[in-house]
Amino acid sequence: MEILDYAFMQRALLAAVLVGITAPAVGIYLVQRRQALMGDGIGHVAMTGVGLGFLLTWSPVWMATLVSVLGAVFMELVRWYAKTRGDIALAMLFYGGMAGGVMFINLAPGGSTTNLSSFLFGSLSTVSESDVTAICLLAAFVMLVTVGLRRQLFAVSQDEEFARVTGLPVRFLNLLTAITAAVTVSVAMRVVGLLLVSALMVVPVAAAQQLTRSFAATFAIAVAIGVSVTIGGTVTSYYQDVPPGATIVLLTIGAFIALTALAAPLARRRARALAAAQPGGDPAECAIPVSRKAGDEVGA
Amino acid sequence: MSTEPVISLSGVRAELGSRPVLRGIDLTVRRGEVVALLGANGSGKSTAVRSVIGQVPVSAGEIELFGTPQRRFRDWARVGYVPQRTTAAGGVPATVTEVVSSGRLARTRFGVFRKADREAVRQALDLVGMAGRARDSVDALSGGQHQRVLIARALAAAPELLIMDEPMAGVDLASQEVLAETLRHQVSEGATVLLVLHELGPLEPLIDRAVVLRDGCVAHDGPPPKAVGQHALPGHDHVHPHAPAGAEPMRTGLLS
Numbered sequence: 001m002e003i004l005d006y007a008f009m010q011r012a013l014l015a016a017v018l019v020g021i022t023a024p025a026v027g028i029y030l031v032q033r034r035q036a037l038m039g040d041g042i043g044h045v046a047m048t049g050v051g052l053g054f055l056l057t058w059s060p061v062w063m064a065t066l067v068s069v070l071g072a073v074f075m076e077l078v079r080w081y082a083k084t085r086g087d088i089a090l091a092m093l094f095y096g097g098m099a100g101g102v103m104f105i106n107l108a109p110g111g112s113t114t115n116l117s118s119f120l121f122g123s124l125s126t127v128s129e130s131d132v133t134a135i136c137l138l139a140a141f142v143m144l145v146t147v148g149l150r151r152q153l154f155a156v157s158q159d160e161e162f163a164r165v166t167g168l169p170v171r172f173l174n175l176l177t178a179i180t181a182a183v184t185v186s187v188a189m190r191v192v193g194l195l196l197v198s199a200l201m202v203v204p205v206a207a208a209q210q211l212t213r214s215f216a217a218t219f220a221i222a223v224a225i226g227v228s229v230t231i232g233g234t235v236t237s238y239y240q241d242v243p244p245g246a247t248i249v250l251l252t253i254g255a256f257i258a259l260t261a262l263a264a265p266l267a268r269r270r271a272r273a274l275a276a277a278q279p280g281g282d283p284a285e286c287a288i289p290v291s292r293k294a295g296d297e298v299g300a
Numbered sequence: 301m302s303t304e305p306v307i308s309l310s311g312v313r314a315e316l317g318s319r320p321v322l323r324g325i326d327l328t329v330r331r332g333e334v335v336a337l338l339g340a341n342g343s344g345k346s347t348a349v350r351s352v353i354g355q356v357p358v359s360a361g362e363i364e365l366f367g368t369p370q371r372r373f374r375d376w377a378r379v380g381y382v383p384q385r386t387t388a389a390g391g392v393p394a395t396v397t398e399v400v401s402s403g404r405l406a407r408t409r410f411g412v413f414r415k416a417d418r419e420a421v422r423q424a425l426d427l428v429g430m431a432g433r434a435r436d437s438v439d440a441l442s443g444g445q446h447q448r449v450l451i452a453r454a455l456a457a458a459p460e461l462l463i464m465d466e467p468m469a470g471v472d473l474a475s476q477e478v479l480a481e482t483l484r485h486q487v488s489e490g491a492t493v494l495l496v497l498h499e500l501g502p503l504e505p506l507i508d509r510a511v512v513l514r515d516g517c518v519a520h521d522g523p524p525p526k527a528v529g530q531h532a533l534p535g536h537d538h539v540h541p542h543a544p545a546g547a548e549p550m551r552t553g554l555l556s
Contacts, residue, residue, distance in 0.1 A: 032392040151411040155402035158390040161383055165353045166406040166457070167376030205392065213437035214395040 003238055011132045012124040012191065012244075013234055018139035019188040019200065020230035024208075024222035025146040026184045027201030028215075029177055032157040038075070038178070039198035042185045044094040045071030046194050047101025049186075050119045054108035060119065061134045064194075065186040071097060072178035080171070122193035122245030124237060131190055138187045145180045153177060154215055191230065193245035199252060200226060207256035210263035225255050304331045305367070306461050306492045307352055312361035314344075314351055321347045323516040324361065329461075334483075334493040334506050336524065339513035345496045346384070348513065349463055352494070353381055365461075377406035380459030382450050384466050385443065396441070396449050397434045400424055403453035424452040427485065429478050444475025451482060462486060464495040468503070476502050500524055 003009050023039075030038050049067030053060030071093060078089045105111045118126050127135075146153070156163040156173045164170045181201070188197045208221035233248030240247075307329040314322040321344045329335045339345045350356040352363060354370055363370040366378060380403070403424070404417050425431045428448035433441065438449060447467060454462060462483075468476055480502045487493065487506060500507060504524060512520035 028392055032390040034391045036391070149411065151402065151405060151408075151413070154394070154398065155405055157392075158394060158399065158402060159383070161355055162381060162453070163402070164355065165376060165379060165381040166403065167374065168405060209393055213393050213435070213440075215392055215398050218392050 003235060008125050008127065009238060011127045011129070012238075013231065014132060015127050015135050015187075015191050016230040016234040016244075016248075017227055018135055019191050020227035021223055022139050022142040022146075022184045022187050023192075023197065023200035024204040024226040025219070026142060026177075026181050028205045028219055028222055029146070029153050029157045030181060031202055031205045032154070032215075033160075033177075036202045037198065038072075039181055039185060039201040041075065041090060041094045042068045042072055042182050043189075043194040043197045045097035046182075046185050046189060047116070047119070048097045048104065049101075050116065050189075050194070051101040051104025051108070054111045054115060055104045057108075059130060059134065061131050061186055061190070064119075064189060065134075065138065065183060067097075068182035068185050069179050072182035073175060076175050076178045079174075118193075119189055120193050120195050121243055122189070122191050122196065122248075124191070124234060124244050127190050135187050135190065138183050142180050142184050142187065145176060149173070149176070150219070191234070191244055192248050196245040196249045199249040200230070203249070203252040203256050204229070207252070207259045210256075210259040211266065225252070229255060305329065305364070306331050306333075307494060308362075308364040309348070309352065310362045312348070312351060312363060313359045314347055314356050315359055316347070316356075321516050322351065322358075325513070325516070325518055327511055327518065327521075329492060329494050331492055332487075332490055334487055334508050335495075336500060336503070336507045336510045337494065337496045337513065338499070338510055338525075339519075343513040344516040345513050346465055349465055349494060349496050353379065353463060377457045378460045380454030380457060380462045382447075382454045382462070382464040382467055385447055385450065385470065393437045393439060395435050396425065396430055396438055396452075397421060399438050399449055400452045400456050403456035406457045420458065421452075421456050424455040427455060427482050428452045442472060442475075443470045444472040444478075447471050448475055448478060448482075451479065455482075455486070460491060462491055462493045462495075464493070466496050466498060468501055469498065479503075480506065 004013075027036075027039065030036055046064040046068040049064035050060045052058070052067065053063035056063070074093060075090060078093075082089055101116065102113060105113060105116050108115075152163075152168055152173055153176075155166070155168060156170055157177075160170060160174075163173075184201065185194065185197050188200060192200055204222040204225040205218065207225055208218045212218040212221060229248050229251040233251050234244055236242065236251075237244035237247050305328050307327065309325050309327040312322055312325045312327075313320065325344075325348055327335075327337075327348070337345045337348060347356050351358050352365070352370070354373075365373045366375065368375075400421050401413070401417075404413070404421055405411055407420070408414075408417055422431065422434070425434055428451055430445065430448050430452060433445065438446060441449065447470075451464070451467065454464075467479055471479065483493065483503065483506055495503070497503065500510070507524050509522065510520065510524040511518060512525065
């Protein structure tokens, strides 16, 4: 495999695998709590971090992590305290984040918006040694949280009120989810880019659900899809000289469409199997009690 | 022992926005009692139970759980809560076992499940007659079956106190009977129960005391009121079957 002879491709592929694992692993909780677009918002906020990184000549990856974590914490606080005007506050945060990114990068010495585009849409050749170190550390944190606390995060994302009554630290877990999503955005931004990160959090989960009945299976299949498309997209991008982020996202959507087409006959077969397993079904469910019918006739 | 209060509310007031919903409620539930909270829509009965579990901020009054002020109460494994069915729906498929397992978390250390925890989940499913559907997706269940799953989730932690918000709403007759039987079993094991009900219905024989709320005040506290009017007609079981399974809109998870 000549593709592995190049150090930059080794780095890019390693980063791609980690993105493929972490993005759906966080995304599944966001989808579960119906905040599928949160990753997109964090991606916008992270732009300010990238801009600040250029301006202060710090690592854009670490700076983006810092700013997007602050943004995610702010979003959680808005969710707690602002009941009605929350969406306006979030809109300002997202667009402010984007505008801040463009502004800071233009103020940076020798910087222009062209520097930003590799962060917006992903770029393989720019994944540096230090980026890989950062991505590995951040990905380890994301996996630790999303796998280690899966039961707690599942409970909170499934039914927040019930989770509070079982004594789970719901605020802490919500905050942790938001922070983990923000960290994932930084992990993914080098490969898929800030504007496309959210697709990799949401679409593999949506694709996996076409086939699954359980959360555990959805998690596993979403991660499998994530890793397949990030590796496939990275390799395609290398050979065909097309942008990696766009390739990965289009592949993911392709997987979604393919699995959706597969799901319909599978569901039919499952229904048939279920009907065969329970002859006669569950007659009690539909029965109208005789006494009630009599009562209705009296009323009429 | 039998007079020890498990839930005690005194002078509890709560507002939603600026509208007073509870206007000074006193309510005591003693160990082993089954108390029904009745009242018309908007009378404050749901707000009252949700204030007990700390989900509604209280502007005045005292709430105690097991003799501890609710603010400092941490022993939530002793409380099993069954919310109104509408609150529990995630955007990702989940099996019956997965949902019921989240009710067991309170009894685990850092969410690590041992054999006994898995066994408790299985037993809870057995109690509500849903063990056969353990591996099915909760989305595939009828309203009544879903309600049974939520009750199993509350029972998985083996609570001493069960708090249920409208457990019979939109539940088919077969499930109503299973629920009544489950509740009877819990009561015989010594559980204390507080439930919000629209009417007494098939649970009537189990209920020791009824508290009726009207406009955020206690209007009656004593033996369950006798059904009157059309509700008292023989054979009137007042099922509300108008929540068909699959009425939920299609969810793709693409929009939050």
